[in-house]
Amino acid sequence: MKLSDRLTGLGLVALGVAAYLGGSKLPPVPGQQVGPNVFPMVVGAGLAICGALIALGVGSKFEEEAEAEVAQHADPAAASAPPRVGPAWLDTLRTFAPPLLLLFYVLVVERIGFVPTAFIVVFATSLAMGARLKLALPLAAVAPVLAHLVFYKLLRVPLPAGWLPMPW
Amino acid sequence: MMATLLEAMRMVMAPDVLIAILLSAVYGLVVGSLPGLSATMATALLVPVTFYLSPIAAVATIVTASAMAIFSGDIPGCLLRIPGTPASAAYTDEAYAMTRKGQPELALGICVWFSAIGGIVGTLSLIVLAPPLAEMALNFSTFEYFWLALLGLMCATIVARSSPVKAIASMLFGLLVSCIGIENPAGTPRFTFGSPNLLGGIEVIPSLVGAFALAEVMRAMTAPEPPKPERRRFGSLLRGMVGLTRKYPVPQVRGNIVGIIIGVLPGAGADIAAWVSYSMAKRFSKEPEKFGTGHPEGLIEAGASNNASLASGWVPSLLFAIPGDTITAIAIGVLYMKGLNPGPSLFTEKASSMYALYIIFILANILMIPLGIIMIRLASNILRAPRAGIMPVIVLLCGVGSFATGANLFLVTTVAAFGVIGYFMERFGYPVAAMVLGIVMGTMVEQNFVTSLIKSDGSIWPFFSRPIASVLALLTFAALLWPVVAWLRRQARARAVQGA
Numbered sequence: 236m237k238l239s240d241r242l243t244g245l246g247l248v249a250l251g252v253a254a255y256l257g258g259s260k261l262p263p264v265p266g267q268q269v270g271p272n273v274f275p276m277v278v279g280a281g282l283a284i285c286g287a288l289i290a291l292g293v294g295s296k297f298e299e300e301a302e303a304e305v306a307q308h309a310d311p312a313a314a315s316a317p318p319r320v321g322p323a324w325l326d327t328l329r330t331f332a333p334p335l336l337l338l339f340y341v342l343v344v345e346r347i348g349f350v351p352t353a354f355i356v357v358f359a360t361s362l363a364m365g366a367r368l369k370l371a372l373p374l375a376a377v378a379p380v381l382a383h384l385v386f387y388k389l390l391r392v393p394l395p396a397g398w399l400p401m402p403w
Numbered sequence: 404m405m406a407t408l409l410e411a412m413r414m415v416m417a418p419d420v421l422i423a424i425l426l427s428a429v430y431g432l433v434v435g436s437l438p439g440l441s442a443t444m445a446t447a448l449l450v451p452v453t454f455y456l457s458p459i460a461a462v463a464t465i466v467t468a469s470a471m472a473i474f475s476g477d478i479p480g481c482l483l484r485i486p487g488t489p490a491s492a493a494y495t496d497e498a499y500a501m502t503r504k505g506q507p508e509l510a511l512g513i514c515v516w517f518s519a520i521g522g523i524v525g526t527l528s529l530i531v532l533a534p535p536l537a538e539m540a541l542n543f544s545t546f547e548y549f550w551l552a553l554l555g556l557m558c559a560t561i562v563a564r565s566s567p568v569k570a571i572a573s574m575l576f577g578l579l580v581s582c583i584g585i586e587n588p589a590g591t592p593r594f595t596f597g598s599p600n601l602l603g604g605i606e607v608i609p610s611l612v613g614a615f616a617l618a619e620v621m622r623a624m625t626a627p628e629p630p631k632p633e634r635r636r637f638g639s640l641l642r643g644m645v646g647l648t649r650k651y652p653v654p655q656v657r658g659n660i661v662g663i664i665i666g667v668l669p670g671a672g673a674d675i676a677a678w679v680s681y682s683m684a685k686r687f688s689k690e691p692e693k694f695g696t697g698h699p700e701g702l703i704e705a706g707a708s709n710n711a712s713l714a715s716g717w718v719p720s721l722l723f724a725i726p727g728d729t730i731t732a733i734a735i736g737v738l739y740m741k742g743l744n745p746g747p748s749l750f751t752e753k754a755s756s757m758y759a760l761y762i763i764f765i766l767a768n769i770l771m772i773p774l775g776i777i778m779i780r781l782a783s784n785i786l787r788a789p790r791a792g793i794m795p796v797i798v799l800l801c802g803v804g805s806f807a808t809g810a811n812l813f814l815v816t817t818v819a820a821f822g823v824i825g826y827f828m829e830r831f832g833y834p835v836a837a838m839v840l841g842i843v844m845g846t847m848v849e850q851n852f853v854t855s856l857i858k859s860d861g862s863i864w865p866f867f868s869r870p871i872a873s874v875l876a877l878l879t880f881a882a883l884l885w886p887v888v889a890w891l892r893r894q895a896r897a898r899a900v901q902g903a
Contacts, residue, residue, distance in 0.1 A: 251575075254579055261591055267857065269857060274587070282579065286572060296566075298566040329625055330622075333621050333624070333822060337617070337798070341812045353799055370789060386451070394806075
């Protein structure tokens with residue numbers, strides 16, 4: 236019985252109940268017995284039931300078996316590899332760097348343009364993965380320009396020019 | 404028939420299609436071989452490119468790239484003991500043991516040879532299975548489609564290598580995501596929280612890109628860098644393959660058949676096919692003690708299986724728009740965009756396109772042998788590419804690629820959100836593929852459910868009274884009860900052991 240199962244299970248119960256209640260407030264379609272509320276309510280109820288079962292630890296045996304099979308095939312050396320040095324919060328930040336950088340992209344790309352934004356995204360991801368400047372800088376300089384060439388010129392995607400318009 | 408076949412040949416032999424096949428083959432081989440980049444990711448990142456291709460060329464890129472990527476995932480498995488794609492995980496150990504015994508040529512040769520044969524046999528199953536099923540499906544009404552969709556969702560939860568309860572929860576979560584927006588039979592905005600962006604609903608492609616590609620990059624951020632292969636020169640790769648084909652006919656055919664069946668089951672793809680086939684090979688082998696020590700039998704069976712599942716995954720996708728695996732979940736979106744709407748009539752109205760699809764599949768699998776051999780010889784160079792040089796580009800492509808599918812920045816936000824969701828799901832043991840299936844099929848399930856209820860005037864009876872519908876309903880309930888039966892049997896066995 237894992238703590239994570241209890242937490243995610245309860246989270247799913249909350250989500251299911253919310254979906255059920257949210258669905259039940261949807262207005263019915265006049266003259267029809269089955270409105271837009273039925274499907275979210277069914278799904279929400281199912282989700283709440285599954286969440287409760289997960290929180291109670293039902294079905295975790297199946298999972299342990301699959302995990303044991305994977306572990307049996309995995310490289311024991313890789314499993315026991317020493318964890319990276321550095322505080323835990325830094326690892327968390329590194330893990331969430333890709334989605335955060337995409338949100339950053341959404342916020343600024345219209346203002347400063349595709350190539351500068353993409354430069355920052357690639358450069359920051361590369362550094363967060365532990366690349367040296369010797370690799371990160373040229374990569375961040377070349378990849379956005381190539382991506383712009385392919386997507387803007389060949390695939391005609393309207394990428395904003397911003398501060399650094401490309402010659403094509 | 405002959406005229407259609409000739410027409411299909413003409414479609415495939417067009418220069419743009421041939422170039423698309425060649426380029427996507429190289430792309431698939433490279434992406435598949437890099438650990439952490441899966442075949443599904445390769446397919447998802449191809450979608451924006453397919454927008455600008457002819458329908459046949461678009462389908463060709465997906466078919467070719469995914470087939471190559473599934474084979475190519477075997478290469479780092481053999482050389483580094485790290486599967487390039489999840490589909491190779493089941494037999495990575497075995498392949499690496501062969502390399503350690505000094506037989507990397509044999510291991511890689513088996514991978515390329517039996518992958519190609521598996522792919523071709525899988526294609527034959529698609530050719531044989533699809534048309535008669537299409538004929539049957541022409542008589543289907545919303546009742547049958549409702550059960551079929553539900554059965555598909557349930558199958559995905561049985562075969563998921565996880566707790567069935569978690570798989571069902573993932574699937575329901577996907578269905579809930581599909582509720583967002585106004586695309587429901589009544590056209591009522593649901594769960595939009597006043598946001599205009601949510602009115603249109605959650606798009607499938609960016610959510611897939613997030614859950615499969617971005618989440619993978621997130622995991623790679625803190626995982627230790629995989630080791631680099633030593634440079635080595637390989638001898639002949641195909642030597643002895645014909646002999647092995649003759650020596651192990653049963654494992655090979657069984658692998659093909661299991662792969663085809665798992666491919667047809669919705670949501671279960673190459674990775675599950677390989678796991679099932681490897682354990683079957685071990686169970687039925689005359690020399691099970693040799694497994695894990697570099698024995699070719701399991702490698703042959705599982706290698707034949709995962710590639711066979713790729714082609715048969717297209718059967719439910721083309722017929723019912725029910726994805727056979729995560730790759731076809733993406734392909735269905737592309738088919739709609741290209742006017743090749745999945746459905747039984749595809750096989751009568753667009754018969755030449757279907758023949759073209761078969762030809763592309765066979766062509767891709769034949770091409771796999773020469774290109775695969777070149778790839779194996781270059782692999783030690785390609786696998787030296789630093790991960791910090793690849794993953795940042797993937798992040799950028801996730802963003803731009805999704806933006807390209809609709810020129811809306813909300814699509815990029817969707818990628819980020821589903822990256823986080825996919826990361827946490829994987830971390831806590833919730834199968835991502837089941838959620839994806841829910842997102843892809845949610846609208847279809849609801850539409851058929853509501854239309855059927857309106858037709859039957861709110862009565863449940865017609866859901867069970869039509870013959871095919873009743874069979875499908877029975878299967879669905881069996882699928883739902885299966886985990887309970889398995890659990891009870893285990894309890895009984897445990898009690899028997901205790902009593903003895």
